[in-house]
Amino acid sequence: MNIDQPLPNIRMRMPSLTKTEQSIVESFLQPHFLHKNTSIKEVAERLRVSPALLVKVSKKLGYSGFKQLKDALTAQLESSDFTPSEQLLPDDSCDEIISKVLHNSINALTEILDFIDSQSLSAAAEAILNARSIEFYAAGASSIVCEDFQQKLLRIGMKASVPMERHLMLMSASLLTEHDVVLVVSHSGQTADLMDSVRLAKQSGAKIISITNNYNAELSQLSDIPLYAPSSPEPVMGKNGTARLVKLAMIDCLYATIVNKMPDVAEKNLNTTHKALGLRE
Structure with missing residues (x-):
């Protein structure tokens, strides 16, 4: 720590x-x-x-x-460069709300920049690159983060599955082996339905990578490579705001690291997928 x-x-x-x-x-x-x-x-x-x-x-x-x-x-x-996060007040104007939301977002990203473990992130990128199959597990709003990562990987020619329902996750977990990787995204790290699938994936021999805010959660203990995305517990701008932003930033770092480890293949597949979408450089 x-x-x-x-x-x-x-x-x-x-x-x-x-x-x-x-x-x-x-x-x-x-x-x-x-x-x-x-x-x-x-x-x-x-x-x-x-x-x-x-x-x-x-x-x-x-x-x-x-x-x-x-x-x-x-x-x-008491550091001169420390800026505390702000909470919304009932009488805040729209200008004040915008200022607080954006400043809290900046604070969250600055915090994760100083906090992220580059060795663990690099190990997670290697595990994903070397996996036979890649599964992303999440529930609720965290599923959006997984879908974002799935699309990013597809652009560089890597296919990942995002089962969106408990039974699908359980079936997926039961068929995994030591050659497979599961990335689990969970703010609490203790969502019951999600953890059933994580335990089963672990029993199947898959490597578990997690992104969570809970250091002592069972998810962290089961993970081969735990990645931590700290955020405020405040319900409006924390759990439902900066928490998602920080996880997406973590995914961006992970994606960029993967691309950097396979530059020629990534560039070739990016060009191919861009052409398929009718995009122009």
Whole structure:
């Protein structure tokens, strides 16, 4: 874990915390709640919890203790180039809504740029390139991300399947082998119907690549190559906004890496598919 990027790390670990622990972390993330000289005793008194619980929460978030978490958070939140994401307010004008949405999108993309693991992404690209068959599993809005990737790969001559229903995913998973790859896209990493297919694909021997926001989800644990796309849990501009944007950006990075590993074939097939669509350079 990159402790210099506490915000995305914290957001990806929060789903595994209890409600009490989550409320503590939400307080940590409030502007000006923590400062360099804030003591654990002071925070415990303000939140009416024990110092031991603060240490426990800090360790669940991947830090050695409260001080390391506090130092990492304050360093990021007080950085001169840090811009906090904004939430919509009921009386926001259209101009204010546009500004908030676009600035939050910029923040999300800047965050993923500093956070993404290039070695894991390159390994995922290699796995897809070497696979006998490629399957994409997702549910709900994440299916759009998979369909986007399917179309991108087809343009360079690579065929992938996107089963859109639970029974189709289960049938697909049952027929996979160690020569196949499954890319799973899930914000929560714990959608029940989706996980049934992932478990079966794993049992069949397929290599699992995942893109999720939940570091401790079963999906992350089952994945051979987990990729993380952190985003705000805020319902309007987070889960239903920047979460999709960050996943699409991750897919773009993965696609470009694949193209870069097979430049001649990719260029030839791009020209062929462009001509088929009647496009002109």
